[in-house]
Amino acid sequence: MAADLMDKLKILADGAKYDVSCSSSGSSRSNSGGIGSAASCGICHTWTSDGRCVSLLKILMTNACIYDCAYCVNRRSNDTPRVALSPAEVAELTIGFYRRNYIEGLFLSTGVVRSPDYTMELLIQAVRTLREEYRFNGYIHLKLVPGADPLLVQQAGHWADRVSVNLELPTSSSLQLLAPDKSRDAVVQPMRQVNQLITINRAERKQSRKVPRFAPAGQSTQLIVGASNESDHQIVKLSEQLYQRMELKRVYYSAFIPVNQDTRLPARPVAPLKREHRLYQADWLLRYYGFSADELLDEARPNLDSELDPKTGWALRHIELFPVEINRASYEELLRVPGVGVLSAQRIIRARRQGHLGLDDLVRLGVVMKRARYFVTARGRSLEAAALDSSSLRSRLIDKTTGRKPQQLSLDFSSPVDDETRSLITGQL
Amino acid sequence: MTPASYTYDGTLAGLLTLYAYLLAEPAEVERISAVVADQQNLFTAEVSIATDQAAAEEFWQRLTKRLSDNALKLLRRCLLADHPQQELLIYHFLLLEGEQGKKIDGMLAHPWVAQVWKLSQQVAREAHRYLGFVRFQQVQGGLYYAAIRPDHRILLLIGQHFADRFADQQWIIHDQHHGEAILYDAEKKEWLLLPMKLHAQPEATPQETQFQQLWRCYFSTLAIPERTNLKLQQGKVPLKTRSCLTEFTV
Numbered sequence: 068m069a070a071d072l073m074d075k076l077k078i079l080a081d082g083a084k085y086d087v088s089c090s091s092s093g094s095s096r097s098n099s100g101g102i103g104s105a106a107s108c109g110i111c112h113t114w115t116s117d118g119r120c121v122s123l124l125k126i127l128m129t130n131a132c133i134y135d136c137a138y139c140v141n142r143r144s145n146d147t148p149r150v151a152l153s154p155a156e157v158a159e160l161t162i163g164f165y166r167r168n169y170i171e172g173l174f175l176s177t178g179v180v181r182s183p184d185y186t187m188e189l190l191i192q193a194v195r196t197l198r199e200e201y202r203f204n205g206y207i208h209l210k211l212v213p214g215a216d217p218l219l220v221q222q223a224g225h226w227a228d229r230v231s232v233n234l235e236l237p238t239s240s241s242l243q244l245l246a247p248d249k250s251r252d253a254v255v256q257p258m259r260q261v262n263q264l265i266t267i268n269r270a271e272r273k274q275s276r277k278v279p280r281f282a283p284a285g286q287s288t289q290l291i292v293g294a295s296n297e298s299d300h301q302i303v304k305l306s307e308q309l310y311q312r313m314e315l316k317r318v319y320y321s322a323f324i325p326v327n328q329d330t331r332l333p334a335r336p337v338a339p340l341k342r343e344h345r346l347y348q349a350d351w352l353l354r355y356y357g358f359s360a361d362e363l364l365d366e367a368r369p370n371l372d373s374e375l376d377p378k379t380g381w382a383l384r385h386i387e388l389f390p391v392e393i394n395r396a397s398y399e400e401l402l403r404v405p406g407v408g409v410l411s412a413q414r415i416i417r418a419r420r421q422g423h424l425g426l427d428d429l430v431r432l433g434v435v436m437k438r439a440r441y442f443v444t445a446r447g448r449s450l451e452a453a454a455l456d457s458s459s460l461r462s463r464l465i466d467k468t469t470g471r472k473p474q475q476l477s478l479d480f481s482s483p484v485d486d487e488t489r490s491l492i493t494g495q496l
Numbered sequence: 497m498t499p500a501s502y503t504y505d506g507t508l509a510g511l512l513t514l515y516a517y518l519l520a521e522p523a524e525v526e527r528i529s530a531v532v533a534d535q536q537n538l539f540t541a542e543v544s545i546a547t548d549q550a551a552a553e554e555f556w557q558r559l560t561k562r563l564s565d566n567a568l569k570l571l572r573r574c575l576l577a578d579h580p581q582q583e584l585l586i587y588h589f590l591l592l593e594g595e596q597g598k599k600i601d602g603m604l605a606h607p608w609v610a611q612v613w614k615l616s617q618q619v620a621r622e623a624h625r626y627l628g629f630v631r632f633q634q635v636q637g638g639l640y641y642a643a644i645r646p647d648h649r650i651l652l653l654i655g656q657h658f659a660d661r662f663a664d665q666q667w668i669i670h671d672q673h674h675g676e677a678i679l680y681d682a683e684k685k686e687w688l689l690l691p692m693k694l695h696a697q698p699e700a701t702p703q704e705t706q707f708q709q710l711w712r713c714y715f716s717t718l719a720i721p722e723r724t725n726l727k728l729q730q731g732k733v734p735l736k737t738r739s740c741l742t743e744f745t746v
């Protein structure tokens with residue numbers, strides 16, 4: 068191990084860093100005799116200067132690629148040095164980092180060399196070495212290579228905690244334009260297969276706990292936002308389908324940042340991080356707050372409001388439903404109040420069993436009164452004397468951060484298991 | 497009776513003795529503070545309660561039987577806090593529990609419960625963060641040593657996680673701020689908490705130096721320049737934690 072490895076690490080980490088899926092949660096593996104465990108709530112080990120959480124050694128096996136996707140640094144037509152790690156080197160690096168508690172585990176992706184099958188086999192070999200030789204029980208996220216044999220896909224899910232294939236572009240037409248070597252089918256096929264295998268595995272494990280787990284942390288995908296011209300409505304609709312039909316655990320959104328000169332690509336979009344942030348908020352509302360995509364957006368209003376978070380926006384369009392009485396509202400109704408998060412809604416329900424709650428109590432229960440004050444009453448009393456009117460309310464609720472540099476949402480923990488982490492990410496919408 | 501100030505010897509047993517004493521005849525309390533024995537001042541109005549190991553143990557037994565799992569968890573976390581008023585906050589909580597019994601679990605909006613909850617959240621949040629912030633370095637002899645400087649005394653909350661994860665490696669996590677450490681014995685698969693002072697910097701193995709360089713190199717490559725946001729980073733990795741983090745030191 069020498070300077071050579073250092074150079075390779077630099078190049079291969081650089082090639083993988085635009086993949087945003089960083090979470091290491093949703094899988095729990097206990098340490099059975101070897102090293103490591105996967106914790107069911109995400110653990111971040113550090114944060115980079117762009118404020119993103121580091122929890123995995125995220126790396127490419129190789130940055131050489133036979134394909135030529137327009138948005139990718141590793142595409143064939145780019146003139147960059149190409150390097151590769153051997154499966155043994157990947158395993159050694161992972162264990163060395165893991166033993167020092169730098170990471171939760173490995174996120175292994177790759178460019179495509181020779182053929183999808185050959186490439187997939189290399190990845191599987193690295194992961195097998197870790198699991199079998201090092202008896203590593205930590206978290207492993209493995210990329211599936213579009214076009215790889217279904218048998219290899221099955222093996223991948225056998226060794227990894229999570230597998231993913233990136234959709235990258237929301238529609239087949241943009242995929243055709245920007246990633247001409249990949250067909251929509253080659254991307255969706257493994258996703259569908261994994262979903263089926265997970266379903267079968269779940270049923271088998273109900274019969275017998277001895278059946279080994281298949282991709283226990285499920286699958287995820289990534290969409291690049293802003294490299295093609297889809298609306299937020301199209302994107303959020305797509306995510307909703309992915310959650311409902313493919314049972315994906317997470318959809319990640321990555322603001323398009325041009326790394327190549329290419330006439331097929333747009334110039335750097337305006338405020339791409341702000342858009343990404345709003346999409347994550349909308350995604351959150353789909354998964355934990357019981358909203359549907361069509362409630363948040365429709366054809367007449369295809370894009371998310373940059374000045375208001377999507378929940379507040381929804382509330383202002385449905386002002387007739389407010390204010391809600393905090394002592395009577397159902398859990399589902401509470402979740403829809405701006406300023407009330409999942410944790411505070413649960414706490415309200417628990418606390419009011421002991422007696423009626425007043426407005427002062429809400430702060431202690433974690434409600435963000437700055438937003439909630441316009442939308443609730445407690446024992447019939449409100450903090451606002453006058454009735455609600457959505458346009459004057461809008462001006463009061465407008466995101467104060469809008470004028471400043473776009474804030475970035477931190478993508479640290481994905482799982483709502485841990486109540487402390489939850490409020491960190493949601494910022495109590 | 498006018499509210500009084502109480503002192504104890506700074507140990508857990510001392511504090512529990514004091515609680516047992518106070519709760520036997522609930523009184524209004526203005527202040528509870530730890531005073532190391534030889535610093536006690538005979539002329540202040542503070543009431544000092546002598547530690548009684550047996551009384552403390554009996555009190556703790558009773559408490560663990562009475563309290564719900566949830567309340568016990570709150571209490572444990574607050575006892576490990578490092579906060580100027582934690583003793584008093586806990587006293588109020590116990591006082592209320594004496595009146596209300598199990599009902600206290602639902603009284604989330606009561607100011608005394610809310611304060612204890614908030615403090616316990618702070619401790620829990622820091623403990624969770626340190627699951628990630630521990631950095632082991634391999635020293636001569638194969639031992640893995642990590643130094644941390646947390647605000648609260650979180651070692652007891654994170655010990656089991658590391659014992660499960662690094663079951664086959666000999667390690668120490670040293671809280672340099674509070675002068676205590678967890679030692680893990682990979683043979684016996686046991687860990688224990690001990691007071692500890694560091695007299696010399698541990699000497700890293702050559703392999704260790706290499707991995708540290710690889711890690712720093714990896715870390716600095718990861719950031720995407722177009723997205724730089726140092727304020728966000730500072731919120732997540734406060735400056736005071738960085739001296740113990742390999743990627744922030746040279």
Ligand code: SF4
Binds near residue numbers: 136140141142
């Ligand atoms: S297949 Fe993957 S690595 Fe290759 S050019 Fe396309 S996106 Fe890049």
